[in-house]
Amino acid sequence: MRYARWLYISLLLGLASLPARADFRVFACEPEWTVLAQQLMPDAQLTTATSYLQDPHYIEARPSLISAVRTADLVVCTGASLEAGWLPTLLQRAANPGVQPGKPGLFYAADHARLHVPHDHVDRSMGDVHPEGNPHMHLAPDELPKVARALAERMGDLRPEAAADIMARYIKWRGQWNQMRANWQRQAAELQGHSVIIQHTNFSYLLRWLGVEATIDLEPKPGLPPSSSHLSKLLTEPGLASADVILIASHQNPKPAEWLAQRTRKPVIVVPGTVTNEPPTDTLAGLISTIINHLEEQITEASDGSL
Structure with a gap:
């Protein structure tokens, strides 16, 4: 009996020490959804189409991305036409029936958030304007929890055996988010x-939430590079x-901001537009804290007249 009990305990301990199965594949269009998916399901296999140094509007549908979509259980993207120039091609060429439009395997974050400035009519003369509204909502402190909960529920639907654990991680994430x-x-x-x-509307949600006017x-x-004549008019x-201050994202050309800064003596803040691979900007909360800290530091100095 003692031997049998010892064998049973040893078996349980051995199972507990096994690495978690990584048989759930997530393809994320942007890094912000990669880190959010990882926090909800840390044992998932993750592929990200873009980085913080890239403009997510313009991505090439590379063979490696097509292959990743072909084997994905879940594709997580922003939506609101942000990836309209390349995601449809990926989905078509990957021919993965589970992640096509209308299927549970395709998740659009923008469908679960309240977007700013939707348009009833959009044409090419307006520039890069999205009819659904501003898609850059990953820095919206009040909207992210809605997206995170919806993503947790979708993951749980696709992996019912892990649904309770996923929801528990969401609850923990939500508590930490509320503190931040x-x-x-x-x-x-x-x-x-x-x-x-x-430059562009990358930070509009966060700025409005902070009470800072752009x-x-x-x-x-929107989406058109600053021309010399336009910059001159700004003066x-x-x-x-x-x-x-002048606030731009890391993937944007810094020369227009630097040109204006030289003529106005206003400081330029360059921060990632999305999460990176290095702390403290490797999480959405860390990214928002970094942006706010930079704004607070530079605005305080400008207000004190030390710039």
Whole structure:
């Protein structure tokens, strides 16, 4: 009896020490969804189509990406037409029936968030405008928990045997997110009423949440590179004098921001537009904290007249 009991305990311990099965494959269009999926299902196999140094609007449908989609159990993308230039090609060439539009294996984060500035009518003359609204909602402190919960539920539907564990990880993530959001709210009190110059709408959700106004856009139209004539016109914009800093993402060309900074003596903040592989910006919470900290530091210095 003692031997049998020892054998049973040894078997349980041996099973517990085995590595978790990595038979669930997730293809993420952007890094933010990779890290979110990893936090919910850490044993999943993850493939990311883009990096923080790339513009997610413009990606080549490479054979390696097609292969990853072909074997994916779940494809997680932003949606709202952000990947309209390349994702349909990937899905078509991969020919994976489980991740096609309308199937449970295709998850669009934007479907589970409230998007800013939707448009009833969009045409090419408006630039890179999305009819569904601004798709860059991964930095929205109030919207991310909705996306995370929906993603946890979708993963649980696809892997019912792991659904309870996935939901438990979501609950833990949500608790940590709420704590960080309380810190961000305290910092927001110092930033409200200030204004910044941006390039594109990458940070619009976070800026609006902080109470910081984006008074000037370096782009003449969404998605169009700043031209010399447009930049020259910005020097006469009424809101230029009141803007504290110029905020751009790492994947954007820094020259327009530097040109304007040389003529206005306004500091340029360059931060990742999405998560990276290095801390502290390797999580969405860490990325938001980094952006807010940079804004707080530079705006405080500008307000004190030390710049």
